[in-house]
Amino acid sequence: MTTTIAGSIGADRPAAGWPTRLREWLAFVPLLGLCIGLTAQALGRLDLATAAWTLATVAGLAVLLAQVVTRLARGDIGLDLVALLAMGGALALGEPLAGAVIALMYTGGQALEAYATGRAGRAMTALIARQPRTALRAEGGVLRDVALAALVPGDRILVRVGDVVPVDGWVAAGRAVLDRSSLTGEALPVTLGANEPVLSGTVNAGTPFTLVAERPAAQSTYAGIVRLVEAARSAKAPMARLADRYGLAFLGLTLLLAGAALAATGDPLRALAVLVVATPCPLILAVPVALVSGLSRAAGIGVLIKGGGALERLAGTRVLVIDKTGTLTHGSARLVSAQTLAPFGEAEILRLAAALDQASGHPVARALVAEARTRGLTLPQPTMVTESPGAGVAGWVDGRHVRVGGARLMRRHAVSFPSVDGPLDAAAATATVLVAVDGAPAAILTFSDPLRADGHPALAALRACGIERVVLATGDRRDVAEALVAGLPVDAIAADLDPAAKTATVVAERRNGPVMMVGDGLNDAPALAAADLGVALGARGAAAAAEAADIVLLVDSLTPLPHAIRIAKRARAIALQSVWVGLGLSLAGMVAAALGQLTPLQGALAQEAIDVMVILNALRVLGGAGETRAAADRGDPPEP
Template sequence: MARLLKLARRYWVVTLTLGIGLAGIVLALTGAGAAVPWIFSVYALGIAVWQAVGMVRDILRGHWGLDILAVTAIVATVLVGEYVAALLVVLMLTGGAALEDYANRRAKRELDALLTRSPQHAHRMEGDAIVDVLASDVQVGDVLLVRPSEIVPVDATLRSHEASFDESSITGESVPVEKQAGDLVLSGSVNGQSAVEVVAAASAADSQYQQIVALVTAAAESKAPVVRLADRYAVPFTVFSLALAGVAWWVSGDPVRFAEVLVLATPCPLLIAAPVAFIGGMSRSARNGVIVKGGGVLEQLAAAQTAVFDKTGTLTYGSPTLVAIRPEPGFGEDELLAAVASAEQYSSHVLATSMIEAAKHRGLPLVEAEWAREAATNGVTAELDGREIVVGKFAFVQEHAPEAERTGIAPGELAVYVAVDGRFAGAILASDRLRDNAHATLARLGELGVHQTMMLTGDAKATADHIAAELGITRVRADCLPADKVAEVAAIAERPVIMVGDGVNDAPVLAAADVGIAMGAKGATAASESASAVILVDDISRTAKAVEIGRDTVRIALQSIWLGIIVSIGLMIIAAFGVIPATIGALLQEVVDLVTILAALRAIGGRLDAKAEASGRGIHSLVTTR
């Protein structure tokens, strides 16, 4: 009962319309039926005026909508004395808007779940006391207590010895993740069965969960181009409906025939179908670990012809392992690795972690820099113990040490060059492993119609060619700077273009592509903010899943739009021959609205995903355990 009362208050115009209809029935049964036509007609005309005001405002803004048909139908039915049909048209109009809102709320269930789970409070440890504070008041370095089954309020590092966290709301992975002391714990994760202590690593606003919430908010507020495309049917559909109604009146000589046709011409299916389908598609994407920033992104994904990939961290795992150290005369292996690892402490590149881990594995001490400066995508310059250390790409190091020479590398390897105080010190070789499901992902994209593939990378040509050959990618551009990547994507003729990347250096090209997809599981904030979609789990197969969802969503949206148009036109033609009375026609139009909404809700995709899994083409069939 409480739920019904809540719905009645939310959709008060529908409630009022039903109340007036019920009052009319009571009056008719009690012998006061003479007042019913006046009550129904005045109320219907009042709603028509209300709708007309909004319609005129839209027209003045240059937007020709479909409300003119509903307004005309109400006025026509009142003028010919079909007051019951007039009230039913009002119910259809207001009820259609209510059904759209309800369907949208249903379709956004997975998206809203992210918003409602947003952490609000934290338990800060202050000496021996535990103080409850707002999550927004947590500062980096604060020690927080996270009780069993509570949500981690901010990104933090685990202080307790070990713990288990449910990260399904962040990454889409259903299996709890075991963490050890010092491991990163993402905000939005749910703690296991034991209370743990964590140290805040970021403020609430800068934490992973809040970034996801911001993306979800942007997605929910968007409006897809195909929704605007549905509005373009307004003028031809209105002209056809009015012309058909006018012909029916002229041929029959009965003005009632005009009203009978128009009550079936109301445009709710066109207004409802596309928005519901696209919000359903965004909901399905979120459920599959991909946050899509707008319905228009799904439309672009559906039409995509070319997929462009970054290499490191996208087609590969992004965690290269040390292969060899090649110092120049006068430098030792450990000395070179220690210098590189110390400088790489100030770099955001994926190679930095590998160099640091390799140095720690050898027990080499890392030195704190007097100063350090990173040149995005090129390398790092740092002063360590009074020496200037330059680490990075060959061209970058050669600017500081002109005598630098390229070292030979095997296919699949990459080299990090080093200069010390303007002198070439040598190179360190590393190798990155191809993702196990990269080939399956590209094959699935081909099945979905994305036949053109390309790889853009800042790595050496030999390494890039080796990876591309393994995957069957025919178009490769190596040694790319961010500007080069943008230019390459802009020059592609087969559009729309999808660009998939994960790093800060990919942010410009992600923004430049028709659809930029960021591998955001590792917290590449700049890439995520500039992308059109963000994959929340470290799984490249979600790229193919996003395209699949886009294609399904657009197909269902257009099917639903045309279903509404065809059924409405068919009923209008029948009504033109006087077969369908105005009251029955209004009731039939309610059925058309309901059928259209149900058709559009298929975009939520539960059955589609289940079917994909059953046929062996689902996400999990592409994922191989590392």
């Protein structure tokens, strides 16, 4: 049984492009030949037994040769060469039974590994398999089944019972009862009323309802998740690349030991036995299975990790830089006061500011739009909109130039407001938004966005997982940030940051160890990309943040992150455990074969047992979910 890392790190992907069904049949051919040969031998027909074993070996050899040639053309030199030499040597030395066993090991091993990685990646594969292809769109009073690519913002879509919601939008008619378990791991459905936002990828578990599309299908939450899953399935982890390098060293050691045995004894069977025992190497079996198992476990709790490399880095992070709005807070701010400045009235200011904020995805902007709609205000479409991430937004509404943002944006354009740097309501964790119309100060809006209930427990759990330093990085005022994190396990606060300064904060923290940045907004994207590990929080976060991040939390909560760290550490520990134990047993078998203590047939059977053992051990990553979560809650160290 052998394959290269490049061909096995993806979940249930055929090695070297061979279809899975074909590999199952190819595994059956050597098994059939081996059984026919053993039956013929028992009946005294050694000629028929030899022919059956020879044909079984040739079948396996033909498949292996095609794959080796394909990989060599890509510059991929793997331990398949050892299997090729072992099968060819068995035929040349008149050991057809050993050759048939090796052929069965090779083809059966590919099928076994495909099953193991397929089982490990089941959660990620299910996300892709559920992706809808069409939707029922209302057209002139008639429902038509259209391709998702044909949907545009504003389309009214009927979501039937059991349907997967095809695009992001909001409830226009009816009541939506949605099952979000496949995305977030939440067991209980949620109920949404009129105008409430709906995520694509959730399942309608109630009665049919009408959805108004918010964005095209290609830009929806679920489409983004599918792209991230595909990236996770194809990414190659540093540990996997390390396994490739060690695999080449193991290949050289195998050939050296086989050559030494032949030179010392003159017995080619000893050299053949060494090759057989080295076919394959546990190094290239345990790593992909363990890492894909870890990716699948994390996906099952609502944490989408973009490949084994991110999983490995997650296991080693020491510093956490965390954003405030939408991360430590809910990101669902509420307008608590509106101080208008003459000659502007409150309703007119809210209408103009909310109309402009329709073009922004910031949580405070969404809160302002929601407040205006609740008051029944009609919001025209803004034009010539420009947004400065972390500062604010500007544009034209009904022929008037409007700016909405913080003090930094207003200072940049020389708009002078009354002092907004006075004391704030610390308990409410308030934030201030300024509105300017036609270059004149118009209003000071105060929003409340309190700390998440899970904020303190999550940070404490992250500390228990090995995070040694926590830094709050925010674009808000320092007094707001200090009021928010009072009593939390936070070591430092970096306030009043624009995206560039937030990125600089992440880079500076690297002196304290590998940095994990957690954020959800467009202004967090550069910092997420600059960190050793970027984590985007919430499925409705900015698309740029999700693309820049290495990990996306599909559930709108920090709670799964400590559990994901435990899973990552467990996956890495089990992978290394399988590698070193398997390598030790393989090397011991190779030495025994070189000393004449194992025949080629005995070596083949021993190596098959080692391979099965390391794969089953790597699959332990899929188990122990309850134990891992309980250990995270208690703060115990991870155990493989």
